[in-house]
Amino acid sequence: MAELYSGGMAKAAFLCFILFFLLTCFEGTLGRPLYPLPSQQGKDFKPLQLFRPFNIAHRGSNGEFPEETAPAYMRAIEEGADFIETDILSSRDGVLICHHDVTLDETTDIAEHKEFAERKKTYEVQGQNMTGWFVVDFKLEELKTLRTKQRYEFRDQQYNGKFQIITFEEYISIALGANRIVGIYPEIKNPVFINQHVKWEGGKRFEDKFVETLLKFGYRGEYRSEDWLKKPVFIQSFAPTSLVYISNKTESPKVFLIDDVTVLTEDTNQTYQEITSDGYFDYIKGFVVGIGPWKDTIAPPHNNYLSTATDLVFKAHARNLQVHPYTYRNENQFLHFNFHQDPYDEYDYWIKVMGVDGLFTDFTGSLHQYQEWTTPANGNKSASDILKKISALISHRNG
């Protein structure tokens, strides 16, 4: 705690970071990392914690800052994230960027850019017609002229219009620039759509460019290998064929995301029932180390109270698959009544009762505080522990 929250100093450093970013943004540095590539050689960084479930900062600390921006990621690192999470899409000119939606409408000021008015289009995405400004119709240089905004109106709006969309490489640079080991958790987002609309030299696919980027920055090795511990990564996707396709290109651990019970997989058109069957888990475990289900499909809410949980976590654990559910959010409208409007109660349920292995949260700071109180990194200095030691000492003497 003290290390991560060293008060005024950390805040000042953080503000400097933001200032630096604003300056760099308006200078218009395009297509190259905002930071020089940091060299971690020889530095003795605080390692990734492995004794409690992973704190995965969903789109950065997007509860506080516009999602997937540099300040959202830096804030998440400051707040104690084990991993910073992102969605990878591509610009028209084939540069991989961090952005969740295939359209720019909800989280940028695109509507105010008259010069792009006629780029509004309708495309079929996952079997449905969607209208908007699509990232695949803009070059990186054009995307960089946009400014991001907060998705939810009930969250802090003061950073709207301040930050740019960042590239995959800029995002990696932020993780590697941290003063401790911070993992990355990038998603191969909408690969069917991206491969339809963006073409790369030599017939390369979106997935090829994605893996090339990770390898370029030294992300390699199996889960918990020496290489992985230096640069931890989980590759995630809702598209099983993308995960299978990259299986021979990288040993980095992969996580299969599972959507709502009514959504079919975008590539193989499979139902929730099919992809959560025993047979499918037996197949996919050959390619992934875990699954990332939506939490409300495991313990479906009824009248906003959780009903009995399904055996999904048990089935996954029985096959040595980790379970990283999404998405944990502090606001009342996202908390089921069982949790008494208290996000810590929700974490308590998912960590202690359900036994999940990682949590995607919009509020990394809250999950970090919860974990520091319940499972502190500095060992057990609790009264009960001291009592145990005394009783052990006494029984030793008596024996």
Ligand SMILES: *[C@@H]1O[C@H](CO)[C@@H](O)[C@H](O)[C@H]1NC(C)=O
């Ligand atoms: C999308 O719109 C096009 C053009 O109007 C139409 O041909 C197509 O059937 C529509 N697709 C879906 C899934 O509704």
Ligand SMILES: *[C@@H]1O[C@H](CO)[C@@H](O)[C@H](O)[C@H]1NC(C)=O
């Ligand atoms: C990966 O390589 C092995 C051995 O060469 C091969 O049998 C397998 O089909 C490959 N898998 C994929 C998904 O390409």
Ligand SMILES: *[C@@H]1O[C@H](CO)[C@@H](O)[C@H](O)[C@H]1NC(C)=O
């Ligand atoms: C996907 O599967 C559903 C039923 O599971 C079927 O109705 C639909 O036609 C299929 N779509 C494609 C593109 O195969």
Ligand SMILES: *[C@@H]1O[C@H](CO)[C@@H](O)[C@H](O)[C@H]1NC(C)=O
């Ligand atoms: C602290 O105690 C708990 C419960 O006894 C145990 O699960 C956990 O591993 C301990 N943590 C450390 C760092 O020893």
